[in-house]
Amino acid sequence: MSVLVYTENWEGKFKKKTFELVSYAKAIADKIGSEVTALSIGEVNDEELQKLGQYGASKVKHLESGIDTLDNKLFADAIAKEAENSSVIVFSDNFTGKALAPRVSARLKAGYVAGVGALPESFGPFVVKSKVFSGKAFGKVKINSEKKILALQTNSFDIVENPTEVSIEKGSLEGEATTKLKDVNKVTDKIILTDAEIIVSGGRGMKSPDNWGGIEELASSLGAATGCSRPVSDDGWRPHEEHVGQTGKVVAPNVYFAFGISGAIQHIAGISGSKYIVAVNKDDEAPIFNVADFGIVGDVKEVIPKMVEAVKARKN
Numbered sequence: 199m200s201v202l203v204y205t206e207n208w209e210g211k212f213k214k215k216t217f218e219l220v221s222y223a224k225a226i227a228d229k230i231g232s233e234v235t236a237l238s239i240g241e242v243n244d245e246e247l248q249k250l251g252q253y254g255a256s257k258v259k260h261l262e263s264g265i266d267t268l269d270n271k272l273f274a275d276a277i278a279k280e281a282e283n284s285s286v287i288v289f290s291d292n293f294t295g296k297a298l299a300p301r302v303s304a305r306l307k308a309g310y311v312a313g314v315g316a317l318p319e320s321f322g323p324f325v326v327k328s329k330v331f332s333g334k335a336f337g338k339v340k341i342n343s344e345k346k347i348l349a350l351q352t353n354s355f356d357i358v359e360n361p362t363e364v365s366i367e368k369g370s371l372e373g374e375a376t377t378k379l380k381d382v383n384k385v386t387d388k389i390i391l392t393d394a395e396i397i398v399s400g401g402r403g404m405k406s407p408d409n410w411g412g413i414e415e416l417a418s419s420l421g422a423a424t425g426c427s428r429p430v431s432d433d434g435w436r437p438h439e440e441h442v443g444q445t446g447k448v449v450a451p452n453v454y455f456a457f458g459i460s461g462a463i464q465h466i467a468g469i470s471g472s473k474y475i476v477a478v479n480k481d482d483e484a485p486i487f488n489v490a491d492f493g494i495v496g497d498v499k500e501v502i503p504k505m506v507e508a509v510k511a512r513k514n
């Protein structure tokens with residue numbers, strides 16, 4: 199019985215989080231004496247598929263599909279079919295994983311745990327730790343079913359190179375598409391917050407919406423998305439889609455910059471999956487420093503222009 203990992207692609211390319219997921223699946227496979235099968239659906243070339251072998255997949259099942267968007271029913275059918283020979287099925291705990299994993303769970307009558315942040319604590323019984331109450335606590339969950347489905351949070355497992363000879367098996371996605379993407383009206387060219395590798399975020403300490411120029415400049419020179427705390431969007435300083443936290447977007451970038459954000463628990467609930475948190479706050483006792491990996495005690499008005507300058511100098 200293999201460990202099956204669903205590997206999402208973005209316009210034919212895998213992202214860092216895909217390789218994290220394959221590394222995680224490989225670590226589980228090693229623990230249970232099994233191998234990793236990666237399932238990929240959509241237009242991805244063989245060179246890209248081969249990359250999955252670099253992180254421990256020994257087999258890649260590639261289903262070509264004529265459809266240009268995620269079709270929950272067809273994708274879940276295909277994953278459930280491929281999972282017939284798998285004991286553990288791994289998804290990313292992102293929008294796609296949240297759409298597919300519960301459907302696969304229902305089809306296979308398999309126990310499903312979301313918000314997983316580490317390898318299972320034990321395999322017999324199968325116990326895994328997961329984030330609960332919007333990340334304010336952890337729960338230990340025992341899965342009793344024969345098949346187990348895990349959704350892994352981004353940035354919770356290191357990428358591990360594990361070069362493995364990979365065989366690619368081709369097939370095609372079966373069934374009639376249940377939905378058709380008719381038209382896409384892209385309202386903005388900005389980087390989507392939940393996809394961003396870097397986020398530059400501001401809180402009430404920015405004092406006024408007129409002071410956001412530096413945040414936008416820093417974000418643009420870093421190729422980052424912009425975010426904010428809830429009061430900032432509640433006051434109409436920034437659009438609601440930038441609101442990060444328990445009642446806003448939950449993000450997991452490589453780097454999260456928090457400028458003038460106090461670090462209330464409801465904000466932290468949305469950023470705890472970040473790999474590195476960089477905080478700038480003039481109050482050295484601000485709770486954000488308890489979770490920050492790097493901190494600067496200082497005034498955002500002075501620090502942001504210096505950061506912009508430093509990033510530009512580095513790029514040049």
Ligand SMILES: Cc1cc2nc3c(=O)[nH]c(=O)nc-3n(C[C@H](O)[C@H](O)[C@H](O)COP(=O)(O)OP(=O)(O)OC[C@H]3O[C@@H](n4cnc5c(N)ncnc54)[C@H](O)[C@@H]3O)c2cc1C
Pocket residue numbers: 400401402403404426427428429430441442443444445446457458459460461462463464465468478479480481484496497498499
């Ligand atoms: C049910 C519920 C849900 C909530 N959900 C969310 C949520 O999803 N997301 C969220 O963000 N909040 C949420 N909140 C609100 C949350 O409790 C905090 O009130 C909010 O996060 C505080 O925002 P802030 O850090 O921007 O502002 P403040 O708490 O006012 O902090 C401002 C910070 O800026 C610093 N500062 C001031 N001037 C400067 C300067 N010149 N330079 C540097 N630093 C400076 C201050 O020292 C302070 O630490 C929720 C609250 C409730 C009750």
